[in-house]
Amino acid sequence: MHLFYQPDVQTVPCLTDDESRHAVKTLRLGVGDTIAVTDGHGNRFSAVITKADPRQCAFRITGQQSTPSRPFSIRLCVAPTKNLDRIEWFVEKAVEVGIERISFFFGQHSERRVLKLERLEKIAVAAMKQSLQSWLPQLDEAVSFDNLLKTVGEDQRFIAHLPEQSANTDEPPAHLLRAATSGGQYTVLIGPEGDFSERELQAATTAGFRMVTLGQNRLRTETAALVACQILTILNT
Amino acid sequence: MHLFYQPDVQTVPCLTDDESRHAVKTLRLGVGDTIAVTDGHGNRFSAVITKADPRQCAFRITGQQSTPSRPFSIRLCVAPTKNLDRIEWFVEKAVEVGIERISFFFGQHSERRVLKLERLEKIAVAAMKQSLQSWLPQLDEAVSFDNLLKTVGEDQRFIAHLPEQSANTDEPPAHLLRAATSGGQYTVLIGPEGDFSERELQAATTAGFRMVTLGQNRLRTETAALVACQILTILNT
Numbered sequence: 287m288h289l290f291y292q293p294d295v296q297t298v299p300c301l302t303d304d305e306s307r308h309a310v311k312t313l314r315l316g317v318g319d320t321i322a323v324t325d326g327h328g329n330r331f332s333a334v335i336t337k338a339d340p341r342q343c344a345f346r347i348t349g350q351q352s353t354p355s356r357p358f359s360i361r362l363c364v365a366p367t368k369n370l371d372r373i374e375w376f377v378e379k380a381v382e383v384g385i386e387r388i389s390f391f392f393g394q395h396s397e398r399r400v401l402k403l404e405r406l407e408k409i410a411v412a413a414m415k416q417s418l419q420s421w422l423p424q425l426d427e428a429v430s431f432d433n434l435l436k437t438v439g440e441d442q443r444f445i446a447h448l449p450e451q452s453a454n455t456d457e458p459p460a461h462l463l464r465a466a467t468s469g470g471q472y473t474v475l476i477g478p479e480g481d482f483s484e485r486e487l488q489a490a491t492t493a494g495f496r497m498v499t500l501g502q503n504r505l506r507t508e509t510a511a512l513v514a515c516q517i518l519t520i521l522n523t
Numbered sequence: 524m525h526l527f528y529q530p531d532v533q534t535v536p537c538l539t540d541d542e543s544r545h546a547v548k549t550l551r552l553g554v555g556d557t558i559a560v561t562d563g564h565g566n567r568f569s570a571v572i573t574k575a576d577p578r579q580c581a582f583r584i585t586g587q588q589s590t591p592s593r594p595f596s597i598r599l600c601v602a603p604t605k606n607l608d609r610i611e612w613f614v615e616k617a618v619e620v621g622i623e624r625i626s627f628f629f630g631q632h633s634e635r636r637v638l639k640l641e642r643l644e645k646i647a648v649a650a651m652k653q654s655l656q657s658w659l660p661q662l663d664e665a666v667s668f669d670n671l672l673k674t675v676g677e678d679q680r681f682i683a684h685l686p687e688q689s690a691n692t693d694e695p696p697a698h699l700l701r702a703a704t705s706g707g708q709y710t711v712l713i714g715p716e717g718d719f720s721e722r723e724l725q726a727a728t729t730a731g732f733r734m735v736t737l738g739q740n741r742l743r744t745e746t747a748a749l750v751a752c753q754i755l756t757i758l759n760t
Contacts, residue, residue: 375612382746384738417740463760501621501760503654509619516753523700523738 287332288313289322289415291422295331299345306343309335321345326414326422328353353420358522359471361387361441363434364511365478368397376508377406380515381413381423389437390428395480401428431486434475435493441473442466445495446510447482459497462517466498472518474498476511524569525550526559526652528659532568536582543580546572558582563651563659565590590657595759596708598624598678600671601748602715605634613745614643617752618650618660626674627665632717638665668723672730675710679703680732682712683747684719696734699754703735709755711735713748 290305292298301309301323309315316338323345324330330351337344362385367373377388388410390401403425414422429437444465449458459465466472475482475490482490491497500513527542529535538546538560546552553575560582561567567588574581599622604610614625625647627638640662651659666674681699696702703709712719712727719727728734737750 379746379749382740382742383750384740417742419740461760463757501756503619503621503656505619505654509616512616512749513620513753516750517757519738520700520754520757523698 287320287322288315289324289330289418291326291411291415292323293325293327293422295323295325295329295347299333299347300337301343301345303341307340309343310338310340315343320348323347324414324420324422326411326420328355328420330420351420355421356384356386356522358469358518359386360384360515360518361389361438361471361473362476362511362515363389363391363438363473364476365393365396365507366390366398366401366428367507368479370398372506372508373401374406374409376511377409377425378413379512381410381419382417383512383515384419384519385423385515386421387424387426389426389434391431391434392428393431393478393480393486394483396478397480398478403427432489435489438473438493439471441471443473443475443490443493443495444498444514445475445482445487445490446477446500446514447487447497448499448504459499462498462500462514463521465496466518466521468522474511474514474518476507476514479507524557524559525552526561526567526655528563528648528652529560530562530564530659532560532562532566532584536570536584537574538580538582540578544577546580547575547577552580557585560584561651561657561659563648563657565592565657567657588657592658593621593623593759595706595755596623597621597752597755598626598708598710599713599748599752600626600628600675600710601713602630602633602744603627603635603638603665604744605716607635609743609745610638611643611646613748614646614662615650616749618647618656619654620749620752621656621756622660622752623658624661624663626663626671628668628671629665630668630715630717630723631720633715634717635715640664669726671712672726675730676708678708678710680710680712680727680730681735681751682719682724682727682732683714683737683751684724684734685736685741696736699735699737699751700758702733703755703758705759711748711751711755713744713751716744
């Protein structure tokens with residue numbers, strides 16, 4: 287059954303412009319056809335189309351199914367990549383795999399200084415529907431690294447950092463899989479292509495973030511973010 | 524230090540055309556500069572440039588460091604996606620995360636019937652260098668599903684399949700994380716957008732492939748492939 291997204295489904299029994307067009311023009315759905323509509327907050331409604339209008343497709347709710355939130359939550363804080371495709375890929379994949387919140391920040395070594403959320407939000411909605419989920423992750427506007435740190439609650443806090451292979455100083459950071467404990471509320475910081483600055487690493491440590499690695503290989507920003515998301519998902523599997 | 528790829532490094536002390544241009548033109552490296560060269564078979568050599576020719580950059584080996592292969596191996600067999608970007612993204616990410624072999628096959632429900640390896644091999648090499656690895660995964664030409672099954676050795680064999688949510692028949696497949704045991708040689712089959720056909724599922728089961736899930740969500744082909752790779756990597760972490 288086709289899944290649609292309407293955040294105000296319980297008060298507005300119509301699909302949005304985009305989705306009305308998709309339902310009526312592309313999918314050729316008509317009056318009497320059954321659809322599924324999620325509000326992105328854990329509720330999925332079965333509904334029947336009552337007006338096949340490509341601008342405003344109306345429906346009547348016939349049933350409701352609620353999905354509880356997960357017993358853990360993952361928040362990834364990522365420095366947008368220079369190449370937007372990469373961060374768009376990350377958002378799509380992270381939503382498919384499962385994530386509660388994605389925050390963006392500009393670090394001292396960030397090459398990208400502007401990030402528009404609109405397109406990323408569309409990608410998140412599409413990925414939620416594609417993977418048949420009823421929860422739409424929260425996406426936060428990009429802020430400075432220092433301001434980002436102020437927004438982190440009482441979570442298990444981690445900052446991904448692969449020390450220089452030459453650095454034989456103090457013991458290397460633990461793997462995220464070992465550092466994190468299951469059933470937690472996690473926040474993980476992923477640095478830009480140029481990595482975190484020493485000052486940022488220091489600020490994060492002071493703010494209670496534990497330095498962790500995501501494995502042996504040097505990973506691109508968006509890969510590291512997805513890998514962190516996967517590690518925490520599997521830790522709770 | 525800049526890492527280059529020369530499969531015949533021990534007999535041919537020069538970079539390939541592409542890499543010679545990259546080294547001399549783009550990176551502006553010159554005689555006397557130190558570089559690292561991997562043969563993609565676990566060996567990394569430190570070398571000094573002796574001839575900064577943009578068509579054939581020559582070097583002298585000054586040291587060698589070998590990385591043993593991993594105590595486990597991951598082979599992903601994937602049906603190429605209709606949109607090539609998606610399979611290219613998978614190859615890049617899988618190589619970054621770590622994988623031994625990627626095989627392609629055309630299933631009964633595959634929309635794509637042609638796949639050129641050349642571009643994918645370039646992407647794999649770039650990802651290996653990007654992630655500072657010394658092992659280049661093997662990429663296999665796409666074959667039919669039946670022929671693919673004949674190429675699988677005595678590995679732990681899995682086929683990813685998310686049963687219809689409606690199907691309350693026999694017990695659901697186990698999660699790959701629980702079905703696989705660490706330290707193994709794994710082969711995982713990932714179906715096309717249209718999923719495996721009943722006949723293919725049957726053939727795989729007969730060939731000793733165990734049906735597994737990769738989680739609750741319905742994942743795109745390339746996402747499922749990367750998630751499977753990640754699950755097995757983390758199982759061995």
